[in-house]
Amino acid sequence: MPNLSSEPKTSRLRTRFEVSLIRLQAAVRHGIGREDTSETLYDQWQHRWAGRRDELARRLSAIDSQLDSSAQKCADAPRLAVLGDEDEMVLTSPVEFD
Numbered sequence: 882m883p884n885l886s887s888e889p890k891t892s893r894l895r896t897r898f899e900v901s902l903i904r905l906q907a908a909v910r911h912g913i914g915r916e917d918t919s920e921t922l923y924d925q926w927q928h929r930w931a932g933r934r935d936e937l938a939r940r941l942s943a944i945d946s947q948l949d950s951s952a953q954k955c956a957d958a959p960r961l962a963v964l965g966d967e968d969e970m971v972l973t974s975p976v977e978f979d
Contacts, residue, residue: 895903
């Protein structure tokens with residue numbers, strides 16, 4: 882059973898300043914809680930993807946080596962160039978017309 886005191890409670894209305902301070906403190910507590918949650922989620926994300934980092938690096942390395950080998954194969958192949966109206970076509974070998 883609650884302890885009842887014999888002194889009468891004085892009810893006093895809070896001033897606008899007190900209400901503002903209470904709201905500000907609540908907002909700060911809420912913001913700190915959200916910040917903690919965000920940091921926790923970020924830490925969880927980093928932990929989850931830490932193991933995948935090596936796998937991604939291996940895959941990217943394999944893709945780079947495949948691109949390098951295909952680039953070497955295509956070095957001798959003809960190349961296509963798109964020229965605009967103001968561009969000049971430069972020929973590296975003489976062309977004979979009949």
